[in-house]
Amino acid sequence: MVDYDTQRANEETREAWNRNASFWDARMGEGNDFAEILILPAVERLLAIKPGERVLDVACGNGLTSRRLAAWGAQVVGVDFAEEMIAHAIARTREHCDRIEYHVLDATDEAALLTLGERQFDAALCNMALFDMADIVPLTRALTRLLRPGGRYVFSVLHPCFNNPHVVQMA
């Protein structure tokens, strides 16, 4: 059962990302130095995608990582709970369209995640998003059923020195 505070935090986060979607998309585009130099080489090495593998991209944002995974030959399902982000992801996806599908889906909703199909994924990615989620237990639990035996789950988060209560500005 989801408590009121968690539900409210989740809704506030979704509203914030919907409001920020165009700004994020304009700034991030198809990647910046932070993503391309610091984050994605390590993430992609750990994921070790083989062509044809099915990969779940959790909190895919404007689809940057989904498109990169599809370019590696993966069959990608990108999900994000901000419909404005998914709209940008769809608008940007002009190549490998047969290898990427996007869904508006809340990663704190275990039942919704499981509608993607049990044992359907060889790997899952959650790039720079876990720290935004009001509750990460439903996703972690769902992944144990969404991934095939031996499946990989790779996530990246900011180091706590950059993301902690002291750097959050309260309204």
Ligand SMILES: C[S@@+](CC[C@H](N)C(=O)[O-])C[C@H]1O[C@@H](n2cnc3c(N)ncnc32)[C@H](O)[C@@H]1O
């Ligand atoms: C910092 S962006 C990262 C986007 C993308 N993973 C990337 O690397 O470019 C965080 C994303 O997490 C998404 N997000 C946050 N909480 C979520 C949730 N509960 N379910 C699905 N998406 C969520 C936001 O909408 C946003 O698109």
